[in-house]
Amino acid sequence: MAKIWKIITFYARFTPSYSAIGYYARRPFWRTLRPDLSGQTWLVNGGSEGVGAAAARAAAQAGATVIAVARNPDRLREFAASVKGPGQIVPEMADFSLQSEVDALLGRLQARGVKIDVLVNNVGCMLGKLKITSEGLETSFVTNLQSHYLLTRELISRGMLTARASVIEVSSGGMYNQPLLVKKLNDVGTGYEGVRAYGLAKRGQVVLTRYWRKAYGATDLRFYAMHPGWADTVGVRRSMPRFRKILKSVLRTEAQGADTVNWLAAARPDQAQEDVIWFDRKERTAHIYPHTPNSPDTAEDLVAFLEANTQAAGFGEARAKAPA
Numbered sequence: 472m473a474k475i476w477k478i479i480t481f482y483a484r485f486t487p488s489y490s491a492i493g494y495y496a497r498r499p500f501w502r503t504l505r506p507d508l509s510g511q512t513w514l515v516n517g518g519s520e521g522v523g524a525a526a527a528r529a530a531a532q533a534g535a536t537v538i539a540v541a542r543n544p545d546r547l548r549e550f551a552a553s554v555k556g557p558g559q560i561v562p563e564m565a566d567f568s569l570q571s572e573v574d575a576l577l578g579r580l581q582a583r584g585v586k587i588d589v590l591v592n593n594v595g596c597m598l599g600k601l602k603i604t605s606e607g608l609e610t611s612f613v614t615n616l617q618s619h620y621l622l623t624r625e626l627i628s629r630g631m632l633t634a635r636a637s638v639i640e641v642s643s644g645g646m647y648n649q650p651l652l653v654k655k656l657n658d659v660g661t662g663y664e665g666v667r668a669y670g671l672a673k674r675g676q677v678v679l680t681r682y683w684r685k686a687y688g689a690t691d692l693r694f695y696a697m698h699p700g701w702a703d704t705v706g707v708r709r710s711m712p713r714f715r716k717i718l719k720s721v722l723r724t725e726a727q728g729a730d731t732v733n734w735l736a737a738a739r740p741d742q743a744q745e746d747v748i749w750f751d752r753k754e755r756t757a758h759i760y761p762h763t764p765n766s767p768d769t770a771e772d773l774v775a776f777l778e779a780n781t782q783a784a785g786f787g788e789a790r791a792k793a794p795a
């Protein structure tokens with residue numbers, strides 16, 4: 472009975488806001504976006520389908536060159552061909568569950584002299600059971616968080632972000648259930664729970680964004696964490712079939728899920744509070760339950776942990792430095 476009540480209160484609380492209902496209720500109050508992004512270079516990981524692809528498509532249609540990163544080369548090519556300019560999609564293959572592949576991607580982009588104006592750390596996954604990568608880390612943790620850290624840190628320290636770049640972390644409302652618990656992030660033990668691992672990593676994205684904002688507050692770099700609401704994507708179909716069955720008539724489109732990504736990149740809004748997540752073009756509290764704000768772990772603990780994983784894998788000594 473308690474479980475059924477929990478499910479009812481969950482859907483009653485979040486459906487009006489996170490589904491397309493919330494999007495349509497808020498949209499009349501928004502200004503239409505018509506940014507000219509010609510000359511900009513974007514990097515969107517998880518960029519051949521879902522929310523990432525929708526963000527990439529909108530940016531390319533506004534004139535940007537978008538490096539879209541994913542694993543499947545055929546889907547990447549198909550997606551690139553489906554996007555009509557004036558901008559373009561440049562496909563790049565990398566598996567973000569492996570730091571070595573992120574490192575190789577960085578090497579390729581650096582060799583081409585690429586400078587990024589907008590980085591969308593969108594790639595993410597929720598797994599049903601424990602899967603440890605060939606590098607010894609839990610797959611969803613690396614995909615959702617560790618690889619985002621490595622990519623951002625290296626783009627900054629190699630001078631591959633432009634001085635006014637924006638870094639946008641695509642987190643999830645799933646982070647509301649979890650506090651920052653650094654030691655639980657790379658959960659390779661028994662009793663693995665995919666939803667929990669996902670929520671912990673998604674909380675980590677929000678805290679990591681807070682860390683970058685503080686570290687680079689004196690520069691023109693902008694860091695935002697956002698969540699897309701509930702969008703009907705291949706990831707939702709694969710990882711949450713029951714959820715999708717119940718809600719499919721009211722789920723957002725991929726473009727509706729991506730709207731706040733494109734808006735943040737275009738508007739570069741000031742952020743009033745530190746511990747927030749952007750959703751539907753507005754900054755919102757990062758905590759709705761009493762058990763999440765008072766974590767014993769700090770943003771510095773998180774970054775020390777991510778840095779240790781990066782260094783253990785042999786990817787560089789230097790911490791990211793502010794661009795000159």
Ligand SMILES: NC(=O)c1ccc[n+]([C@@H]2O[C@H](COP(=O)([O-])OP(=O)(O)OC[C@H]3O[C@@H](n4cnc5c(N)ncnc54)[C@H](OP(=O)(O)O)[C@@H]3O)[C@@H](O)[C@H]2O)c1
Nearest residue numbers: 517519520521522541542543566567595643701702704706
């Ligand atoms: N959809 C929602 O309702 C929702 C709600 C809250 C938060 N989010 C967050 O929004 C982000 C995007 O969600 P989504 O639903 O659009 O995801 P999705 O449908 O699973 O995204 C698929 C995209 O990610 C790529 N991808 C998957 N695993 C990858 C990996 N290991 N390395 C590189 N690329 C990979 C896929 O291409 P390949 O398979 O070819 O690699 C494809 O381009 C995620 O971070 C998710 O947690 C989504």
